Amino acid sequence: QVQLQESGPGLVKPSATLSLTCAVSGASISSNNWWSWVRQPPGKGLEWIGEISHIGNTNYNPSLKSRVTMSVDTSKNHFSLTLTSVTAADTAVYYCARAYAILGIYYFDYWGQGTLVTVSS
């Protein structure tokens, strides 16, 4: 059974860097999938942040691209997100997800439970 679990600080100060990790179990992060981050600000909809492949190729949301970096650690079977210069607008529940992107199809088949990150001093 594939499981994803987000971890990281629940409170980040304005202008600081947000860092989250997603631990993957039940599947190898080196498999032919993409690994994504999605967030949901309070009272708003889902927003795709970006994705990374097991060899480190990345695609980011253009609106966040200048502040986002994703990385993957195959030895630990996890991937990570860093978001710099955060503001209150970055307060959200952050989800990690596995994207099934094979044979011309794309969807998220497994998700983490989500972790709330609040940006506040």
Next chain:
Amino acid sequence: EIVLTQSPGTLSLSPGERATLSCRASQSVSSSYSAWYQLKPGQAPRLLIYGASSRATGIPDRFSGSGSGTDFTLTISRLEPEDFAVYYCQHYGSSPPGLTFGGGTRVEIK
């Protein structure tokens, strides 16, 4: 950049009724890269439909998806109490690579 517009924003229905949710893309998109998710408070999003019309594993057959081009629909044939939630459509574009969600439709108990 593709924009997905979901309508209505809120759907007020009673258990047993039929729900029809719409997702319109700002330009023609590939059905293969379209999907629908259900989101409940405190839970992870749940994949319902992929490839516009294929049900994900374990999804009841009261959920169905259809559409192509710019117009996609999620239908719940008979609402069960556990179906009251927020639903999002999704599309992944390959050139340039990137993913968009619709703004969501809340299905609430009337």
